[in-house]
Amino acid sequence: MSQTIVVKIGTSSLTQAKTGLLALSTIATLVETLTNLRLNDVRVILVSSGAVGVGCGRLDIKERPRTTALKQAVAAVGQGRLMRIYDDFFSSLGQPIAQILLTRQELIQRTAYVNIYNTFQSLLSLGVIPIVNENDTVAVEELKVGDNDTLSALVASLVEADYLFLLTDVDRLYSADPRYNPQAQPVERVVTKEELEQLQAQVSEGGSQWGTGGMVTKLAAARIATSAGVKTVITNGQTPGSINRILAGEMCGTHFEAQPRGESARKRWIAYSLVPVGQLYLDEGAVKAIRDRGKSLLAAGITRVEGEFQTSEAVAVCDSEGKEIARGLVNYSSSEIRQIQGKQSQEIPQILGYANTETVIHRNNMVSMVA
Template sequence: MSKTIVVKIGTSSLTQPETGQLAISTIAILAETLSHLRRQGHQVILVSSGAVGVGCARLGLTERPKAIALKQAVAAVGQGRLIRVYDDLFTTLQQPIAQVLLTRSDLVERSRYLNIYNTFKELLELGVIPVVNENDTVAVEELKFGDNDTLSALVASLVHADWLFLLTDVDRLYSADPRFVPDAQPIALVSSIKELEELQVQTGTQGSQWGTGGMVTKISAARIATAAGVRTVITEGKCPQNIEKILQGEPIGTHFEPHLEPTSARKRWIAYGLVPSGKLYLDEGAVVAISQAGKSLLAAGITALAGEFDAQDAVLLCDSKGNEIARGIVNYSKAELQQICGRHSSEIPVILGYEGAETVVHRDNLVLT
């Protein structure tokens, strides 16, 4: 049965750790594996890191640049070389590919979000493997995905994928970093992300010298993907052939079970596609009404505001301690909300001088996080 499969490979798997040069043998095996999956009838998307790392190697830089302008310049050098290597290998296997470069702003606007979906749909129907990366050359810091783990999860959510494979430099998730803790316990199956919190799994935030990710970003990606109903697997990037073995049922890697009732595409866009501009702090009654009763947010339940936002911007909804409980699209600007927060809905027309929305965030535009 045909499946839609998203595969993310990180810089640590694509490059030699000592030099930052491309690990051609790994990339060749990856190309063979993905081409074979296409011939079996599966739809495949590859999310590939490596542009900055390859650019560093090409320019003789000994460490990843931190300044955004230099990083963008290095990415411009590396991206062309990276896609050429992929195209040469996939062409040898008679498998067409396409380069897709995305920034966070492509997902923020609903019409562009849908356009990207339609592009992926057409490419997959043509039998093409899209090779996706963040457009590091133009992405500004506040509109970056931050890492390709997050990008791959958002792509998997967007295309309604069946599987997301996160290829990394360890064979699975462990209770602690196995590089430093010899008796770290392997974790084969995660039914919910809360399990990891209960196990107090230690996740390093730093990736390799050449990459940006760490295990914490992969768990965050799994949270996004599983909420969309996508089964997610963390496995070793140096062995891309494991993807086929896992699809055949072999117990390799760490599997994150998908939610049985995934959230709607629109609510996933609100939760993960939009970049929140502000925060609304809620009283206990509002928190209960939203999180337990599925109600809309009213002005009476808001105790404080933070950030700068206009009507129809995305905001975080937080409890009194600042813990995020939900995200939503707000019906009022900050200036308007400063006048009406804590007040009853019937008072809003008198305070503002015009008939506003009854809700600050309607439940249809609100998603629990």
């Protein structure tokens, strides 16, 4: 079976640092690389930043917009121009492309999520390279993914990709920003979740002027992708040809090893696409039952409820100290759970006046968030 790869390229790689104008030679090399991969039966999805940066260049705006309204307007100018350039380059090589604009709203709704999956599969089977970006023009703050590193990881998880390539403005991950810290050490390979957590604690959030990313978001993306069974590589966006060398086995860039893909597609959706709208706090016994034995959550183990939510919405399941140990879809609303928390399951019908289910969150609708 052919490999599926997701390639994310950032604004800092697509544009010239001083002017914000497009780096056409980099785009040409990227297009040629991805087209050749497609010709060799590799299924390719490109997640591309750059709409706001290109819009700023087109409108001669010297710095990134600070207000949401201006950013959305600039993105509307830049997105069409960016896609036209991609289409010109890919068409010169006979490679069809498609534009897919997403917000978290499509990822939250299960039916839409499945439809997006089917659309990707249909496009890939037709030999098309989908080009994905967040729909900055219409996304409201609470429904934004926030950065294209995270978006690319969510897409890689959705399509069950083999590789996620995060193309950036440095050749690999370092222990600190090498542009400012000469003592920064290169990181070539990250094998375990524990190693990744240590790196996340070490690396600072410094991004470039034109991008919203930085190594913090790339590490967060790597955590999502590797947890979904996707090998992840951070490498230099100015030399896209390195993708070929990496697929051939060369160890350039920083490689994050995939973790076993044990969770179902539905549980990956719960874990990474949904945004918790409330928190349930548990006693020690319930924590152990969920964390150590994979049990469903019963009302008896709940000590506190925070937030307002309805049935079937996502909540964070926390221990007494507030650490999220699991995430799941509730069978009761927040007001109902407040009435039944700490009670035995057989008491629920008498308290609420009707019989529902004995579980507040069934184990099939809950995923562990413990590394």
